[in-house]
Amino acid sequence: AVNFPGQEKIWFEKSRYDEAERRFFERVAG
Amino acid sequence: MAAGTLYTYPENWRAFKAQIAAQYSGAALKVASSAPAFTFGQTNRTPAFLNNFPQGKVPAYQGDDGFCLFESNAIAHYLGNDVLRGATPQASAQVLQWVSFADSEIVPPASTWVFPTLGIMQFNKQATEQAKEDVKKVLGVLNQHLNTRTFLVGERVSLADITVACSMLWLYKQVLEPSFRQPYPNVTRWFVTCVNQPQFKTVLGEVKLCEKMAQFDA
Amino acid sequence: MAAGTLYTYPENWRAFKAQIAAQYSGAALKVASSAPAFTFGQTNRTPAFLNNFPQGKVPAYQGDDGFCLFESNAIAHYLGNDVLRGATPQASAQVLQWVSFADSEIVPPASTWVFPTLGIMQFNKQATEQAKEDVKKVLGVLNQHLNTRTFLVGERVSLADITVACSMLWLYKQVLEPSFRQPYPNVTRWFVTCVNQPQFKTVLGEVKLCEKMAQFDA
Known part of the structure; x- marks a missing residue:
């Protein structure tokens, strides 16, 4: 049962994508 | 108000x-x-x-x-308003179901696939291929659900349609070219119905569906 | 019902x-x-x-x-029920705010940090360090919000508390050792209040807070 959570789909990369999106739109706004 | x-x-x-x-x-x-x-x-x-x-x-x-x-x-x-939120516990739960679906199942692969084509992120071939497969699964679930429905919950536009359609905007504008979206006609019909609602058009303007899948912007 | x-x-x-x-x-x-x-x-x-x-x-x-x-x-x-969902548009919106916060800000870093300690994912030092920083930000936001509040929305338990507390279960059980959680006393007070509610205890049983930060299980 301990293994089951490992089958969940988690967006582990989310903070990296948030960061990239923030930088991109700050450049656009800048 | x-x-x-x-x-x-x-x-x-x-x-x-x-x-x-x-x-x-x-x-x-x-x-x-x-x-x-x-x-x-x-x-x-x-x-x-x-x-x-x-x-x-x-x-x-x-x-x-x-x-x-x-x-x-x-x-x-x-x-x-209450119509958009879902007026009964069943409807409001179904609205929340599709809102969660958009955030957990659509946004991750859509970002992975589209960001490199906008120059937001480095292109990664393996991640992009996986994202395309995940998007196909999403389109399959939506296509089946929309086989007998005009909108995602009940008979009218709700926050489910607004949220899922907005989470797919970049997909339909940037990468879902006709051959890719061909197996999922119900989803494209639903998406075009949504974005042509006056309330969507006032905010989004004209939404042109992708003609040619954008490649990454080196 | x-x-x-x-x-x-x-x-x-x-x-x-x-x-x-x-x-x-x-x-x-x-x-x-x-x-x-x-x-x-x-x-x-x-x-x-x-x-x-x-x-x-x-x-x-x-x-x-x-x-x-x-x-x-x-x-x-x-x-x-309506109390848990938030009985007014403001309260139900605040409940949804914390439910979204749990999924988008807590679950990704909590899973990145905890999964290797459960042996269900490869350990990656850099990812774990980043996750710890992200968790500190989350704890900071919650600690500030809970400075003047017993629960996240209004005066009673809502789906906001249930969702955020459940998304932090593994963190508090596996890795938030006393020295790590020391700067965020309002969050620990809130978490312990929640898990000691009879409705939580019936489902979760006794929740023991982490004494020693679990390392990855090679």
């Missing part, structure tokens, strides 16, 4: 959800997305902004009555 | 949300998490299950009336 200001950068699909919800409810919404009202990267770093929105993230909403909200789904919910 | 069956694997924090909500509302909930009622990896791959839940994911809910829901937040919303 809610009245307030939405802080965001321009062309933010997360903010579109709240703006479209306000079109349906008639909420008086001012959008602060460019100087001098708001400059992304500056205004959202000021102590005044961080005091109301501690993460400094956008979209962020501040009511004329001082009521503050962050997280785009919460803002769209607040600016909507 | 809802009545139905929740399909899940055992010890699934996403299923706990729905089970705790049902404790508050009094909904008659049967939990199918072990053979013969449900075997994860088998039952959720059968045509009958996939017909109701096309992604084959759990938790999944099927009402005695046949009403089906997937996505854990939608199920918890449906099995709850």
